[in-house]
Amino acid sequence: MSATLPLRCRVCDAETDGSAAPIACPSCGALLPVHARVSPFALLGVARPRFALGRDELERAWLTRSRRVHPDRFAAKSEAERRCAAEQVAALNDAKRALFEPYDRALWLVQQASVTPPQLAQQALVELMEQRERAEEDAAARASIVDDARARFRARLEELGRTLAPLDEADDGYTAPSPPLRRAAALLAELKTLARLVDDLGGGKLIGTLDAR
DSSP: OOOOOEEEOTTTOOEEEOTTOOSBOTTTOOBOOOOTTOOHHHHTTOSSOOSOOOHHHHHHHHHHHHHHHOGGGGTTSOHHHHHHHHHHHHHHHHHHHHHHSHHHHHHHHHHHTTOOOOOOOHHHHHHHHHHHHHHHHOHHHHHHHHHHHHHHHHHHHHHHHHHHHHHHHSTTTTSSOOHHHHHHHHHHHHHHHHHHHHHHTTSOOSSTTGGGO
């Protein structure tokens, strides 16, 4: 259950709940500002936080909301509404970036529940470091190492989906630490390390936002 986030209209001063990221004031119809603590899921109109979201669904949600607050629609409105439109668009773009990559979406969900991804287990870290060194010394082995890392990344991503699936179905699945979330956090640590290995060895980006991580 989302906590109430008091939000005040800049035009009529009416107060409403900002937790569902309302676009317009229910009292006067003016555009509302964005509450600083509203979730990216709410901003995109997704009913509740969940991992199982396709990129097409996210793209449609972003487009639907973006059209409603596009600055061109408010060019003749007051300065306050023009400012709100710009704020809404910026918040929507940030929300899309936060959720578009499966890795980023899962990271937001575990951090929302105050779970921090741990350091990769020492044995796995040493193994990946050895693979990196071998790939750098043996060009013939590089492709095989990259292919293996990519396959492991896909397997861990699928496990992440299975781990979070029960939480997607629960109303309060992402509100507090739990064993599935701690397992998801460990998987995220491994996914990031595998993606970094593949990227460093010229195999492409498995996480689109890797450079920002």
